[in-house]
Amino acid sequence: MIQTESTPNPNSLKFLSEKTISAIGTEEFQKEKSEGISNTFIKELLQFDGVELVLLSKNFLSVKKTEESSWNELKPMIISHLNHYFENNNEPILKESKKSVSSLNEDETVKKIIDVLDTKIRPAVARDGGDIKFKSFENGIVKVELQGSCSGCPSSLMTLKQGVQNLLKHYVKEVNSVEAI
Numbered sequence: 284m285i286q287t288e289s290t291p292n293p294n295s296l297k298f299l300s301e302k303t304i305s306a307i308g309t310e311e312f313q314k315e316k317s318e319g320i321s322n323t324f325i326k327e328l329l330q331f332d333g334v335e336l337v338l339l340s341k342n343f344l345s346v347k348k349t350e351e352s353s354w355n356e357l358k359p360m361i362i363s364h365l366n367h368y369f370e371n372n373n374e375p376i377l378k379e380s381k382k383s384v385s386s387l388n389e390d391e392t393v394k395k396i397i398d399v400l401d402t403k404i405r406p407a408v409a410r411d412g413g414d415i416k417f418k419s420f421e422n423g424i425v426k427v428e429l430q431g432s433c434s435g436c437p438s439s440l441m442t443l444k445q446g447v448q449n450l451l452k453h454y455v456k457e458v459n460s461v462e463a464i
Contacts (some may be wrong), residue, residue, distance in 0.1 A: 295432035338431030345412035424457030
């Protein structure tokens with residue numbers, strides 16, 4: 284059974300499933316970059332009129348729609364698409380092994396930053412249908428990428444500065460500020 288949950292972004296909605304949606308962590312897919320996507324479920328979902336972005340996580344899928352489109356039309360289509368997939372498949376939508384990001388030469392500060400992001404920040408962001416990915420750390424500045432519902436959300440900048448930045452500065456003394464890329 285698929286349940287929905289609103290997010291702080293009015294153009295994003297979270298679709299929860301008791302079945303595993305992604306066995307490889309959180310992945311984001313954008314309509315404008317859909318030509319390289321081989322996963323049929325995601326490709327079809329991005330072809331729905333009004334769907335701009337899809338984020339898949341372990342037990343939820345977050346969809347960001349265009350300003351003009353209506354949840355009244357999109358929501359039943361997305362639920363139906365998910366139900367159809369799980370009626371015909373007994374495995375997660377994302378299951379193939381992900382290329383691992385090399386973590387050779389990660390210094391202690393970067394490891395601490397990633398640990399705080401993974402344990403203290405990512406779970407809260409996931410509750411709102413999004414994700415936060417570490418991109419770099421240089422000269423006291425942490426660069427992150429906001430995905431899913433967080434991408435383009437009116438409150439994401441405040442969350443980034445007041446929440447993420449404050450937490451990282453508290454736990455990792457080398458951090459001066461956080462920026463979204």
